[in-house]
Amino acid sequence: MAEVTAKRDILTAASPHAETPDIWADFRQIEVLTLELRQRYEHSLGKYSRFFIELENGRFLGTRCARCQRVYAPPRPLCPACLAVTTWQELAGTGTLITYAVQHFGSGANDDVNRLATPYVLAYVLLDGASTLFPHILRAAPENVRIGMRVRVAYSSGPVQHPLHLMYFVAQG
């Protein structure tokens, strides 16, 4: 007997179309393999890098467009409204919860997310001084979360896998 290590199954598939006759009758023996595809990326954070580097110092940065005064958090190096290059602007890290989801399954995005207990709260926060909403985990019991509640950025000293997890939101007060 020849050995095929990736082979998972050989089966006979029924026609899903209930056709008579089955025009594919000669092709109903099916072999199924288990295959893997793994990649590793050197992923530059590019012009957004300073945001992540400053999180290590417990500082929260957005970017400001000098032309229209919008403040972007998450940062944008280029203001899409003006196509003007922005500058870094520190924010206090306090803000208001605008909307949220209570997620009952881990997304598997990275080790940091895998460490979160489910359910977790994905919060959209309007940071004081910002024009856009910043999405991140709000560490709070779902039953205590209310739209309009005041929250703030809290910082982690790590170790984390991804630098975005050097911060998260908590309720103020």
Add this chain to the structure above:
Amino acid sequence: MSGLPVVVGVGLTAFAANRVDCTVRDLALEAALACMHDAGLMDLKAVQHGLTSYESDHFNRQMTLGALLHDHLGLTPLPNVRVEGGGATGALALRTAWAYVQSGLCDSILVYGAELNGRSVSTQTANQLFALSADFDWEMMVGGTYTAFYAAMMRAHMQRYGTTEAQCAHVAVRNRKNAQHNPLAQKPMDLTIEEVLNSRAVAEPYKLLDCSLLSDGAAALLLATEDWARAHSPVFARRPVVYFAATGCGSDTMRLGDRYPDITNFRGKRAAAQQAYAQLGISDPLAQIDVAELYDSYSGVEIQAVEDLGFVAAGEGGAAVASGLFDLGGRLPVNPSGGLLGRGAPVGATGIAQAIEIVQQLWGTVHPARQAANARRGLTDTHAGIGTLCVVNIFERRD
């Protein structure tokens, strides 16, 4: 308007969680073959162009699927183009074909879409792969998923307008019930509102039965000038002429948070609908559209869509849906096929399958239990992301 393309033939495979009997190329071939037979053609030799519609290299584990499928359909050395527009891929493919025929670049074009979104990978892997189509560095890395983005959007809608989970559940019940009359549907079910409300929480306010399906499947549609159709399709003169009458496309920011304060609805969908309506002089879509296939990726998304498409005013979608306005037998039947919730959603095929349901509704050839009365104009609504790219296509029967 005589230059508008007509639909010459349509073909669909059964949608299923696991079409273990097929590779992605087998699926595309099944749909294209069905389309060819539907058009009364013995082969595809007279067809002048191919168009491949698929979203994901990752799910299908194959890049340049356009070249592969075109080859296996025997369409070489004809020109081919691959179209990708996230969840809106199939609808964008048809919109592209519309422009190709209208411009005179070709007189006939076979649009075929296929995807393996079912069980070839685990649900968690599927979520990760779909998350790659979100903003990878900012939304995916914090643990966001599309279900959560949609849930946050729906929660904002509920907060602003008082929309309820029971109103969302009405969509989940109705669309799966409609699927019971569709033999090619993946998940026909006879549910109660309570069963939807009591199903397992996934990303609150959405529960398991509020969520659409991951599917394997394919769809194909042959689009042509009316002259080409009369010259080549022996069945064309025997059924009502259905024109691909109008198309609109709109967009919005990738991240929900960047849309603040407009985070309850789909701005891009409003733009797409207005373009398509302007092409046909539609001013009262609820009265002037007879049947529609809407992008119900989650139950509440249909509520948001009926508002953005102008069927009802902003904030009135929940009550309108719950009143039965969009049920079979209602004023404007929505998702008679079962929609993404009941029929399924193999991404590259979804928008084409929506169009096929509308075309068959206009031809009057669907199962009588899901046939909309006096259907002469039908609409499809398809979007990518959380309404990041939106396509509205309108088909008309003229006889």
